Each structure stands twice: as C-alpha cells, then as structure tokens.
Amino acid sequence: MNVLSLSNVVKDYKNHRAVDNVSFDMKKGKIFGLLGPNGAGKTSLIRIITSITAADSGSVLLDGNPINKRTPEHIGYMPEERGLYKKMKVGEHLIYLAELKGMTVKEAKNKINYWLDRLDIEAWYNKKVQELSKGMQQKIQFIATVLHEPSLIILDEPFSGLDPVNTNIIKEEIARLNAEGASIIFSTHRMESVEEICEDLVLINKGKVQLTGNVDDIKENFKENKYHLELHNGSSLIENQAVSIQNMGNSSFELMGETDDHVFDFLKTQINGGVRIKAFQEILPSINDIFIKLVQNN
C-alpha cells in the first residue's frame, strides 16, 4: 500500500520548470529519502504534497485519495527554513499550531504535555520562544510537526543546526514514530545521511526524477564489481588479466572485474597460491557516487 503516489507532476515557474513530470510511489510505513542537490526542486515538490501550492498538472494521491482540504491534518511538515512566533509562549504556540491542524485545545494540551515530558522539557511550557536557543526551538518545531499524529511526516533537513546530542534525540524519535506506523519523508541534500536512515528513496535533479527505489537494490544495481582486498604483511598478489588491480598502499588493493565471478576466480587463485588474505569485502557505491555518475551521464 502506498501512502503517497505521484504521477506526472509538473510545476512551472516564470522562467523554469521546477518539477518536471515527476512520478514515484512511497510505501506506507517506510522512511523515504527525498534527495537532490540544492535547487533540484525538493522544496517545490514538498510544497505540492503539502498542498501549499498546486501542481500545474499530474496527480498526487495521499493514502489513495487526491489531496484535499483535510490533507493538512494527515501531514506533518517541518520546513528547512523554519521559525516560530518569538513573543508567544511555548505552550500557547504549540496549541495554536495544533488547532490549525484541526485538534481541539484539550487534545492539544494532552499531547503537548506528553511530548514535553518525553523530551524532558516540561519546564519550557510557559517560556517565551525568544528565550530559547535555536536548537531548543528546533525541538519545539519537531513537536509541532508530529503533535497531531500525522500519517505522513515530512522533514526537510531536520538535523541542520542541531548539535550531535539533539540530533540523536530527534533521530531516535523519528525511528520510534516510524516503528509506530508513521511514514516519513526525509528530504536532504546530504546524500550520506540517507543511507543510514532511509529504506527507499527518490533522487531528483533539475526537477526530474533520476532514480527511485529501495536503497539496497539501487546500490546493487549500480555496483561496479569492486572489492577491497587486504593482505598480511609479506604476501604479494598473483597477477591476473581478467581483474584490474589498484594498489592502495599498506598491502591494500582495489579489485575490479567485468563480473563478480572474475573477481571470485581471482580470489581462488590467490588462496590456492598460498597468498595470506587478511580481508576481502565488496565495495558498494555510495548514493553520492551514484548521483554523481547519473548526473555526469546526462
């Protein structure tokens, strides 16, 4: 079941096409990476999903239904550039945002108390936002995003500006919400952070989908049959035509064959020839590498 399904979504601005015929599906209950360099069209796409702006053409289905007036109540969106009303107290601010999501004041208060308690910041309820540090405000923004228990949570660069301790706290909360059933879109231009968090992803460049699918599958598809080989001191390799060998120094080598079998045969030869092997490991391409490769090919 797809929580989100986009087909042929197009959005034009005055001088350029920000979203160009984008189609992808997002499975329910997954953490989904929305990747792309700055200016790729991620924010434009998110604004369409959150119904901040409308697509010029194409369809967006949320839980199988076209986006409508009640959509905002099922989505929690934390933009990259985020702010709060500085003069408001934390408690009343959260209540206000929750009311805009369709919650009653009573429901909102219960949830707010739960979350402030959970993140160990109950004492902030009556503090003015302007008294909080930027990192603290970010926690409040996170609470505001998830307060109404949305089925789809969209986080745009959620860790930017957070210290490592708070980054971990938020990461844990994201994982927990996901375990409880929420689907999460994690938008970022930092490709490496996706690999540890996301199961599926879509990669966007210049408004177009470059790639979408399961992270492991993608890596498998893009692998170049590269392996890392490390020998014990004193051993040396038996050369072989079928495999290209790159000496990385310190008895480390990078092997690349036309197929995996070429590399495995090569390894057998080494073992049979008495070469003492310390380590042998497949090198999978990083999402970053894949992205660069894709962009260069275009």
Added chain:
Amino acid sequence: MNKLWTITAREYMVRVKSKSFILATLLTPLAFGAFFVFSALIGYYSGDKEKTALVLDEGKLTGSYLSEDGNLSYVYTDLDAKKAREEYELNEYDVFIQIPSNAANGNKAQATYLSKEKMGINGIDDIEEDIEEAFRLQRIETSQVDQDIISSFDVKVNIENADFLASKGKSNESKLNTLVGSGIGFIMGFLMYMVIFIYGGMVMRSVMEEKINRIVEVIISSVKPFKLMLGKILGVGAVGLSQLLVWIILTPIILLVVSYFMGIDSSQFSSMSDVNAAIPQEQLNELSLSNIIMELGRMNWVLIIPVFIICFLGGFFIYSSMFAAIGAAMGDDMGESQSLMIPIIIPVIIAFSLIMPIIDNPNGNLAIFGSMFPLFSPILLPARLAFDPPLWQVGLSILLMIGTVVGMIWMTGKIYRVGILLYGKKTSLKELAKWLFY
C-alpha cells in the same frame, strides 16, 4: 471557518495582551486629559496677570478714553516727560506710553512705549488698537457730531442659512453648527488617516515578521494563505476597533473628571479657542463650552457613528489588505522595497489633503467625488458627515466601499499568496501586478 477564527483570535490576543497596546490604549486618553489641563493652566496663568500702563498724553489727543482693556489698565499722568518716566520707573507700572502732542498727522499717529518686561507682538497690537479707539472717540467728541449718527453708519450684517433658521428657529447658531461640523469632520478624517497608517502598518509588519522568520511555511501547510491573511486583517481590525472604543469611552470620562477637579469654567475654554484668529470676535461669545456641547448634541449621531465605524472598517480593510500584500512581497530589507508603498501613500495623502477643501464646501462636486472614490471615501466621507450629506450619497459611497473591500482583498490575496513564499528577490510594482494573474 474554524481555522479562520483560530487565526483571528491569535492575532487579536497577541496584540491586546502586549504591554505596548495596554499602555497606548490607556495613556492616549490620559494624554488628552493632560493636554486639556495644560492648556487650561496656560489660559489661567496668562490671563491672570494684570498690567498697568502709565500714559503720558501730552496733547490730550485721546481725552480720557484709554481706561481698561482685558488685563491692561491705563492710568493718565499730567507730569512732564522726565517726571513721568521717573514715575513709571519707580512705581509698579508695567508699561509707559508716551503720545507726543504732535503725534497725530491726519490719519496717522506716532507714539512710543517702554516696557519693563519685553512685550509680545499681540500685546503691542492690543495697545495700538486701544489707542486707535481712544483717538477715534476723542475725535468724535471734539467734532461734536452726535455719537448716534456716527454709530448709524456701521451696519453689522449677519447671514444665516435659511433652512437652518426655519428648522431651529434661532439665529446665530448655524455658523457655530458649521464650525462644530468642520471640527468633527476634520477630526474624523484625520483619525481615519491615522488608522490607515497605524493599523495598516501593523498588518504589514506582522506579515513581514512571519515571512522573515519563516513560520509562514508551517502555517500555510495547515491553512490556505488567503485565510491567514484574512485572519490577520480581521484580528488587527478588531484590535483597532477595541482601542477606538476604549478611547471613545475613556476620553469624555477623563475630560469630565479633569474639568471637575480643575474647576474649569466655560470662559477658559473660550479663551483657549480664541487662538483661532479666523473666528470673528462676535462668535467667540458663542464658542463657550456649553454652546459647543449643545451643538454637538444636535449632530445627527445616529448617522455619524455607524457610518464612521463602517468607514473605519472599510478604510482599514482596503488599505490593510494592500499593506499585507506589500509586506508579503517585501524581503527582509524594508528600505529596499520602499517604492512598493507608493500605491498606498499617494491615495492616502491626496485624500488627506482634500479634507480641508471638502470641509469648506461639503456638498460640492469635489466633496461628492471624494466621498465616492473608494480609495478616498474612508477618509473623506466622515469629513462630510456632519454636514448632512444626501443619504443616497452616503449609501452609494458605502456600497462602493464594500465592493472595493471585497475586490481588494481578493486581489491582494493573490499577490500575498505568491509573495509570501518567494525569497531573496527584489520585487517591483510591475512584478506585483503580474502576480495577480498567476
């Protein structure tokens, strides 16, 4: 609808709870009261000081007609010039006036004065007038023409509004009516001008704040931008209305309390108003507080108050929605986009400058046009109200105003929607016009 209410309520509460709002709301009527006390005190002290002038009229050119005028009393002396001057310097005289025996030359006369305190231009004028009058009376006496004959040459003409005479039955009230009407018209027009800039500016700053600190993106992922804008305008409008109501209620109370404790009587108020040189001397007597209050009571408040409130709301909605659109289009640098304010400033300034001409001729063509054109009418219709404008004109003006409110909010909503999400670009008026068609 529910969310619109939530937004409106927040915009209202955040402002009403702020210290600056509470201070401004309470202090303004107090400041008004303080101003009254202050002017009354000035009137009291400046009016209280009696002065005496020693007059040396060497040729008896003024007879004994210089006696007393207001705070200045005249004492004639028969001493010679040197002694008289000593007399002035040694005794408690404030002014010494010397009219030489050859002072008069046909219709011109030359005299001199000395004063222990430096005299103001008004004081000198007053003395000149007194001496002129004394000359006149003395010349009449020496010419032996009957005073009554001379007096019969002077005719005092008083022209009154015929309708007004017929309906109110009393004379010399219509001018006061015009005067009070003008006052009310000017105050209300001026108030509207202030309202537009104070509360409109409040809307603009608030829009800019939301855009600059980027909360707007969170909010409009929950509600439509149009609702956010509308809620903001409604909330700030309610703030303005509340403030206005508090002022309308508190100001008379404070003035009443002040006048009670100060023991200010109507004569002091009239002495305050004779600063206004345009009012002929005769009318000053009518300009007593009680007459003004009576005249105020005669005004058609049943029409004036509701129409004023409609104009308040109409003007506020028209202009604050423009302010909202401009706030949305502005980047974080206010100075850079100052030119965007032109569509607001120009019509408001024109309307403001038309207040006086329209009060002068409250039912002329300019007045009719000004109170119909929707960008001017919120300021200019109130200015006309005290002059009983034809009801159909008031009605038409209000209809046009309401139509413009709807159209303007719709238009500015489109600009707002685009502008609020656009960052880092300098916007021109031309660009704003394009956004209308996005």
